[in-house]
Amino acid sequence: MKLLTSAILIATILAAASAQAQDIAAGERSWNKCRACHQIGETAKNGVGPHLNGLFGRHTGEVEGYSYSAANKAANLTWDEAIFAEYIKDPKAKIPGTKMVFAGIKNEKEIADLTAFLKQFGKDGKKL
Structure with missing residues (x-):
């Protein structure tokens, strides 16, 4: 009985952790809020906003060819x-x-999912 209780507890913890895991598909759906101004992927270009390829690790105001605000x-x-x-x-x-x-x-969950989606794309726009 003790072993069964432990197994149920572990399964419950794993299910909860899985529910909190980042969901790239949900992040892609959230990306729809961004795509009016930004592009991502191998053919991405600057538009109203800069392309977001390789965003993480990049400094603010760094995308070549985009006209950033002074701020x-x-x-x-x-x-x-x-x-x-x-x-x-x-x-x-x-x-x-x-x-x-x-x-x-x-x-917070939507932000984590969007982050997971964006992190897939390297500086060249290819999925990592």
Whole structure:
């Protein structure tokens, strides 16, 4: 009985962890909120916003050929999961003066899923 109880407990913990795991497919659906201004992938170009290939590890204001706001250039941030999560919740709060017009994504799980989706793409736009 004790072994069965332990097995049930472990299964419950694993199911909960799985439910919290990042969901790339859900992140791709969330990406639809971004694609009006940004592109990603091998054919991505700058548009209203810069392309987002290789976003994580890149410095703010660094995409060649994109005209950034002075605030974004001066922010001196390196995009990582934590900075991106803060930014995407409320871009104007994280970088006052940014020209990004977006209400933000408040849901932590949606941010994690979107992050997982974006992290798939290297600097060249190819999936890693």
